[in-house]
Amino acid sequence: MKLHILGCHSATPRSVAFPSSQVLEVGNELLLIDAGEGMQIQLRKYKHKFNRIKHIFISHLHGDHFYGLVGYLSTLRLIGREKEVHIYAPAGLKEIILLQFKITQTDINYPLFFHELVNFEPELILETDKFSVTTIPLEHRIYTNGFLVREKPALRKLNIDAVRQYPEIETWAYHNLKRGKDFVRDDGSIIPNSELTLPPPPAKSYAYCSDTAYKPDIVPLIEGVDLLYHEATFLEADKSLAIKTKHSTARQAAQIAQRAGVKQLVLGHFSSRYPDESLFVSEAFEIFDNVDIAGEGKTFVI
Amino acid sequence: MKLHILGCHSATPRSVAFPSSQVLEVGNELLLIDAGEGMQIQLRKYKHKFNRIKHIFISHLHGDHFYGLVGYLSTLRLIGREKEVHIYAPAGLKEIILLQFKITQTDINYPLFFHELVNFEPELILETDKFSVTTIPLEHRIYTNGFLVREKPALRKLNIDAVRQYPEIETWAYHNLKRGKDFVRDDGSIIPNSELTLPPPPAKSYAYCSDTAYKPDIVPLIEGVDLLYHEATFLEADKSLAIKTKHSTARQAAQIAQRAGVKQLVLGHFSSRYPDESLFVSEAFEIFDNVDIAGEGKTFVI
Numbered sequence: 001m002k003l004h005i006l007g008c009h010s011a012t013p014r015s016v017a018f019p020s021s022q023v024l025e026v027g028n029e030l031l032l033i034d035a036g037e038g039m040q041i042q043l044r045k046y047k048h049k050f051n052r053i054k055h056i057f058i059s060h061l062h063g064d065h066f067y068g069l070v071g072y073l074s075t076l077r078l079i080g081r082e083k084e085v086h087i088y089a090p091a092g093l094k095e096i097i098l099l100q101f102k103i104t105q106t107d108i109n110y111p112l113f114f115h116e117l118v119n120f121e122p123e124l125i126l127e128t129d130k131f132s133v134t135t136i137p138l139e140h141r142i143y144t145n146g147f148l149v150r151e152k153p154a155l156r157k158l159n160i161d162a163v164r165q166y167p168e169i170e171t172w173a174y175h176n177l178k179r180g181k182d183f184v185r186d187d188g189s190i191i192p193n194s195e196l197t198l199p200p201p202p203a204k205s206y207a208y209c210s211d212t213a214y215k216p217d218i219v220p221l222i223e224g225v226d227l228l229y230h231e232a233t234f235l236e237a238d239k240s241l242a243i244k245t246k247h248s249t250a251r252q253a254a255q256i257a258q259r260a261g262v263k264q265l266v267l268g269h270f271s272s273r274y275p276d277e278s279l280f281v282s283e284a285f286e287i288f289d290n291v292d293i294a295g296e297g298k299t300f301v302i
Numbered sequence: 303m304k305l306h307i308l309g310c311h312s313a314t315p316r317s318v319a320f321p322s323s324q325v326l327e328v329g330n331e332l333l334l335i336d337a338g339e340g341m342q343i344q345l346r347k348y349k350h351k352f353n354r355i356k357h358i359f360i361s362h363l364h365g366d367h368f369y370g371l372v373g374y375l376s377t378l379r380l381i382g383r384e385k386e387v388h389i390y391a392p393a394g395l396k397e398i399i400l401l402q403f404k405i406t407q408t409d410i411n412y413p414l415f416f417h418e419l420v421n422f423e424p425e426l427i428l429e430t431d432k433f434s435v436t437t438i439p440l441e442h443r444i445y446t447n448g449f450l451v452r453e454k455p456a457l458r459k460l461n462i463d464a465v466r467q468y469p470e471i472e473t474w475a476y477h478n479l480k481r482g483k484d485f486v487r488d489d490g491s492i493i494p495n496s497e498l499t500l501p502p503p504p505a506k507s508y509a510y511c512s513d514t515a516y517k518p519d520i521v522p523l524i525e526g527v528d529l530l531y532h533e534a535t536f537l538e539a540d541k542s543l544a545i546k547t548k549h550s551t552a553r554q555a556a557q558i559a560q561r562a563g564v565k566q567l568v569l570g571h572f573s574s575r576y577p578d579e580s581l582f583v584s585e586a587f588e589i590f591d592n593v594d595i596a597g598e599g600k601t602f603v604i
Contacts, residue, residue: 012377013340015347037373038315038340045317061406067373071339074365075314092405099401103394104363105444142407 001026001151001204001302003227006042008268008294010211010233010247011064013037018296019064020269022229023048024149024206027130032056033147033208039068040075046297050076051083055126057133058089059210060144066093070100077108084111088125088133090143091116117145122221136221138212140246146209148222154200156180162196169196204302207262210269213243214252219260227302228262229294231269232280238273250280254287264302268294303328303453303506303604305529308344310570310596312513312535312549313366315339320598321366322571324531325350326451326508329432334358335449335510341370342377348599352378353385357428359435360391361512362446368395372402379410386413390427390435392445393418419447424523438523440514442548448511450524456502458482464498471498506604509564512571515545516554521562529604530564531596533571534582540575552582556589566604570596 002025007018019036023043030052032039043050050072058066066089076085087093094114101108115125117135126133129152136146155178163169169183169191177183183191207222210231222228233247242249248256250267257265265288267280274280277293284291292300304327309320321338325345332354334341345352352374360368368391378387389395396416403410417427419437428435431454438448457480465471471485471493479485485493509524512533524530535549544551550558552569559567567590569582576582579595586593594602 011380013343013373015343037370038343041315041317041340063373063376063402063406063408067369067376068339071315071365071369074369078313096402096405100365100398103398104365106365 001149001206001226003206003229003266003300003302004046004048005268005294005296005298005300006039006046007036007296008270010269010271012272013064014272016296017272018042019067020059020210021068022208022294023053026149026151028052029054029130031133031149034059034065034210035067035069035072036064037067040072042296043072050079050081054083054085055133056085056087056089057147057208058087058093059138059146059208060140060142061090061092061096062142062211065211069093070097073097073108073112074104074106076110077106081110084113086113086115086126088115088117090145091118118143122148134221136207136209136218138209138218139215140211140213144211146207146212146218148205148207148225150205151203153203156193156197156200159196159198166191166196206302209256211247213246214248214256216256216259219256222256222260222262224261224263226263227266227300228257228260228264229266229268230256232267232284233269233271235274235279235283250283251287254284254291257284257291258288263290264300265291266294266300267291303451303508303528305508305531305568305602305604306348306350307570307596307598307600307602308341308348309338309598310572312571312573314574315366316574318598319574320344321369322361322512323370324510324596325355328451328453330354331356331430331432333435333451336361336367336512337369337371337374338366339369342374344598345374352381352383356385356387357435358387358389358391359449359510360389360395361440361448361510362442362444363392363394363398364444364513367513371395372399375399375410375414376406376408378412379408383412386415388415388417388428390417390419392447393420420445424450436523438509438511438520440511440520441517442513442515446513448509448514448520450507450509450527452507453505455505458495458499458502461498461500468493468498508604511558513549515548516550516558518558518561521558524558524562524564526563526565528565529568529602530559530562530566531568531570532558534569534586535571535573537576537581537585552585553589556586556593559586559593560590565592566602567593568596568602569593 006021009017021039230253232250308323311319323341532555534552
């Protein structure tokens with residue numbers, strides 16, 4: 001998996017600071033996560049193909065996380081989209097988008113599906129043969145979900161040298177071997193799978209947690225993920241603001257990362273009050289050492 | 303007056319081509335005309351103070367002319383706007399904006415007024431002591447207005463050398479002289495105003511016509527304006543597309559300018575199909591010679 005940041009700032013778009021939006025590359029797909037204003041500009045700028053995006057996840061209905069969506073969906077119509085698009089978002093977004101299509105007399109000519117999120121418990125919202133997406137209920141001023149993306153384990157790899165020592169294993173049997181099954185001879189005797197195959201590369205996982213107050217409840221949900229993107233709107237010096245607005249500090253994000261034993265932490269959703277964003281990293285680093293900051297155009301290989 | 307272009311391309315925003323949006327500087331005010339996605343990014347980039355904008359004019363409800371508005375209005379709340387904001391737009395925009403405020407739980411803390419446009423005849427929609435704004439009914443796939451902004455004549459200037467030759471003219475009389483009145487002595491005799499004052503600088507006018515099919519009906523409405531911004535989505539080679547989509551070619555825009563006897567023509571709303579925008583100017587130049595193309599960040603002094 002690869003995470004590409006399109007925007008990672010809070011509140012209002014500026015030409016050097018786009019609001020929340022990112023794409024996660026998993027298999028051949030790009031999952032679009034949040035869609036702040038100007039998101040489609042950033043997609044073009046960083047040369048992500050619109051056509052690879054089928055699933056769009058919106059964490060919550062504050063403008064800096066979705067005002068770029070309606071324009072993007074309109075552009076898809078203009079460029080002749082035919083493949084379906086699925087949007088996973090809190091209830092309310094469908095009404096907003098469809099009202100704008102009605103009043104602008106926009107006929108969407110591709111299949112568009114809204115999956116309205118209303119639960120306050122983690123919920124499996126998408127499962128393909130390559131990955132699954134589960135919500136992470138967050139704590140913000142408005143109903144909000146993070147998203148946990150888990151790759152499915154790939155097939156085991158044939159250990160071809162080992163397999164060739166057994167002439168009775170014909171190629172038709174490879175399919176089951178890759179799926180972890182033992183080989184059973186005609187006489188009922190068994191060659192264990194572990195002798196014939198090698199384990200696949202480990203399945204990766206990614207958790208997106210923005211926007212949220214400090215919420216230790218999420219720790220068991222994101223335990224051990226390979227990459228955690230956690231919002232850090234404020235520094236600890238402004239903790240009272242974080243509490244008031246239900247956001248997190250960089251230190252709090254690091255505490256979540258440390259308690260969940262994640263492999264890497266990326267901070268984002270910075271308030272524009274801080275000219276020096278390296279302060280977010282240095283504050284988090286005191287708690288958790290594998291930490292980086294998001295930045296427009298940055299890619300994190302998971 | 304000064305016209306500042308924020309965006310002048312059609313359809314979809316790209317980092318080098320923002321959709322329609324511009325500000326007209328008139329007196330101390332900035333009139334915002336259309337508000338394509340990313341408009342607030344452009345306002346900041348070109349250092350136009352949000353606080354100087356009180357009146358916003360939306361030509362029609364296609365996304366490339368208003369998708370940047372809701373984010374801008376949200377930003378005004380964040381930055382503590384107190385002064386009122388007036389929006390002049392086709393019926394429907396109010397519903398779109400208010401639904402988004404409701405669902406995003408945004409409490410606008412400044413007075414916001416919607417003036418819904420529904421007429422198909424020219425209509426005076428704003429009059430201040432400095433200027434007036436009248437609609438220009440256009441012909442497009444959806445209900446659309448252009449806007450005609452006319453400065454009011456400034457006060458006449460005192461010809462102070464002439465005034466001083468008449469000791470009977472005291473300073474309390476200057477107010478009426480600047481307004482063009484003759485001076486009347488106590489004995490009833492008159493000193494004509496023309497002896498005592500100089501004419502003010504000429505009042506300027508600006509017409510915004512986008513989006514529209516070729517519509518000669520507008521000629522009498524915009525006759526003799528100092529600057530005409532007219533859409534030129536296509537070149538004449540693609541005239542059939544212009545007819546089909548109710549847009550204009552550069553040549554048609556020039557024909558309107560020529561017939562209306564405007565002083566200067568600026569072309570905009572270019573389709574992205576043309577890599578060389580100078581072709582718009584050369585096509586229009588065959589009909590009308592004082593022609594220029596719009597461009598992000600360009601300023602036209604009227």
